[in-house]
Amino acid sequence: MENVIETRDLCRYFGDEDVRVKALDHVSVEITRGEFTAIIGPSGSGKTTLLHLVGGLDNPTAGQVLLSSTNIADMSSAALSDFRRDHIGFVFQAYNLIPVLSASENIDYIMLLQGVAATERQHRVKEMLALVGLEGLGNRRPGHLSGGQQQRVAVARAMASNPDLILADEPTANLDSATGIALLDIMRDLNRNHGMTFVFSTHDQKIMDRAQRLIHLEDGQVVRDKSK
Amino acid sequence: MLFLKLAWRNLFRNIRRTLLTVMLISCSLAALIISDGTIAGLVEKMENTIIRTLTGEGQIHHKDFMDDFDSDLMINNPDRVIDGIKTKTDVMDYAPRIMIGGMIASSYNMTGGLIYGVDPERELNVSRIKDALIAGEYLSGADRQILMGKRMAELLEVTLHDRIVLTVAQVGTGETSQELFRLSGILEFGPREMDERFAFINLATAQRLIASEDGVHQIVVRFRDPALAKNREHPLYKSLTHGDIEAISWLDFNPSITSIIQISNFVTIILGGVLFFIVSLGVINSLFMSIYERIHEFGIAKAMGTTPGNIIQLVMLEALIITIVSCLLGGTIGYLSSSWFSVYGLPIGEFEVSGIAIDGSIKTKVLAQQFVLFPTYIVLITLAAALYPALFASRIVPAVALHGLYKGLYNGKCD
Known part of the structure; x- marks a missing residue:
């Protein structure tokens, strides 16, 4: 299978020489297209840090993050923005959406950045809303949507740019169990039926149960990498 | 267009702050218009008092x-x-x-x-x-x-x-x-x-x-x-x-009034400078407060691929909208006030300027330049002031913003 992204000896240290925290220590992983992977581990194990580095939101202290043989750590600020826009979709734990834009506008936003034509954007927005089961709610602003609905909009937005990889950082953490399961089912369907690649950072057993692959981190190192 | 819409809506997130900023800028502009009109009216009154009363606009005499x-x-x-x-x-x-x-x-x-x-x-x-x-x-x-x-x-x-x-x-x-x-x-x-x-x-x-x-x-x-x-x-x-005969303007045979006019122009510049400085600080303060409240959001936006240039554009648009609204409001307040004082006069009592007794009231002058130049200066000053917070916002590191750690303690560097 084709690698979507690969890390080689990835390190991320915080603090100075005296008080150095090794958030990630020589982590090498490969994510292939179509995976539904969960990065798991206790708090402070480096899950979110790994997700941020893979998504180009942070720069590594050492090591490489490779996308089609290009090390994104070497990219300029503007090139990193373009990389995120075109290749990565993000779903965060909470407060994901731009509050002054409606659900439709939030989904539209990323396509506007990509320079997609207006008619195609409108079509895609409707399509994405339908995929996450939010037809008819496109005009609502985030404040008028439930937490679960907001996360579904976030998933729709993450997919709208047709990215290579969707990174989800604790997407169910602020949702009740039933809403969390519904959201995960949507993402699992998108993975199965549309070939979307998902990587989660999570403590949630529900996600672990559904993931095809579990990467277990402890103290910034991969201690287990198990495919089901 | 999206950023314009976004900028416009962002201004309504904290209406009280936006209104205070608008009031600061518009009142400064109105104050500047009224002050300039008053100074122009005072100069005209001095000219009328001294020159048109007796000395004439031009004189011919032995040099x-x-x-x-x-x-x-x-x-x-x-x-x-x-x-x-x-x-x-x-x-x-x-x-x-x-x-x-x-x-x-x-x-x-x-x-x-x-x-x-x-x-x-x-x-x-x-x-x-x-x-x-x-x-x-x-x-x-x-x-x-x-x-x-x-x-x-x-x-x-x-x-x-x-x-x-x-x-x-x-x-x-x-x-x-x-x-x-x-x-x-x-x-x-x-x-x-x-x-x-x-x-x-x-x-x-x-x-x-x-x-x-x-x-x-x-x-x-x-x-x-x-x-x-x-x-x-x-x-x-x-x-x-x-020969021995010279024909000169009142500017030359009334140097004291000429000096007063020059000083009055200087006063307008000083006053304008002070007001513009206050406006700049107000705008910087307001935008920084707004940016600090939205750091997580900027992190999200940057994670999605919003470039630093887009962020600068957004913050500058917010400043521009505030300024345009303020200039319209300030210009209207300034025009109405100055027009009223141009008819009914600004009561000043009696005082002397360089030995020239000025009494009664000053009728302010409503001049086109007050509604063209001053708003232009305000827009330029505000945009210049907005550049600093805009650059700050553009340099927000997404990972840090998303962690909620934006207090300058983070040593990471991304964008």
Whole structure:
């Protein structure tokens, strides 16, 4: 299978020489297209840090993050923005959406950045809303949507740019169990039926149960990498 | 378009803060418009008080006459100068004058003063001597008529028709000449010096008194457009200045007023500078508060691929919208206030500027530049001030913003 992204000896240290925290220590992983992977581990194990580095939101202290043989750590600020826009979709734990834009506008936003034509954007927005089961709610602003609905909009937005990889950082953490399961089912369907690649950072057993692959981190190192 | 929409909506997230910022900018602009209008009105009032009341907009005289008002320094052939004036269509009218220092005595008292010999008919279009008349009659050209300021009349303890004796030195010989007059009118110009020291008699009488035949000391000119008088390159000044005779603008023979005008322009610049500085700080403060509240959101936006340039564009658009709304509001407040004061006046009481008594009220001037230049400056200053917070926002590191760690403690570097 084709690698979507690969890390080689990835390190991320915080603090100075005296008080150095090794958030990630020589982590090498490969994510292939179509995976539904969960990065798991206790708090402070480096899950979110790994997700941020893979998504180009942070720069590594050492090591490489490779996308089609290009090390994104070497990219300029503007090139990193373009990389995120075109290749990565993000779903965060909470407060994901731009509050002054409606659900439709939030989904539209990323396509506007990509320079997609207006008619195609409108079509895609409707399509994405339908995929996450939010037809008819496109005009609502985030404040008028439930937490679960907001996360579904976030998933729709993450997919709208047709990215290579969707990174989800604790997407169910602020949702009740039933809403969390519904959201995960949507993402699992998108993975199965549309070939979307998902990587989660999570403590949630529900996600672990559904993931095809579990990467277990402890103290910034991969201690287990198990495919089901 | 999306960023414009986003910027517009962002301003309504904290309406109170946006309103306070708008009020700060708009009130500063309104204050600047009113101040500039007031200063322009004050300058105009000074010009009217001093220049159009008596000294005229332009003068032709012997080039050394203004140094010490030596009565020997005359225009001996005024007809030639007057013929030159008549060829200038920009000139509304002119008035030849004699100006002599002399003793003015009544039966009870005496004082030194400046005696003007004037052509009563011509003065009607050039000066406001007749307008200043508060008692008696204006000069008719008859012998022995004299007008004097109210304060001088009080000093000499005279009333209408009382006898006044003028004692002056004759031109050339310096011999003393004396004549008896009857007080025909009392004047009140306003400025203390004019009401205390000035007296007016008919031109022919003055010429006879100082034995000058046809000579005059000055010819005062009034232009159809007062602004032309300030043009030192005007053909009138150029063509009539030759030999010992000079033709000059009031800017040159009233240097104190010219200085005051220059100072008033400087005051506007200082005031504008202070207001612009306050506006800048207000805008920077407001935008920084707004940015700090949205750091997580900027992190999300950058994670999605929003470039630093997009972020700068967004913050600058927010500043631009605030400024445009503020300028519209401030311009309206400034226009309405200044217009009201231009009709009803700004009560200022009585005060003196460089010895010039200004009393009553100042009618503000509503000028186009106040509504073009000042808002333009405000927009430019605000955008310049907004650049700092915009750059800050553009450099927000997404990972740090998403962690909620944005307090400058993070040593990571991404964008």
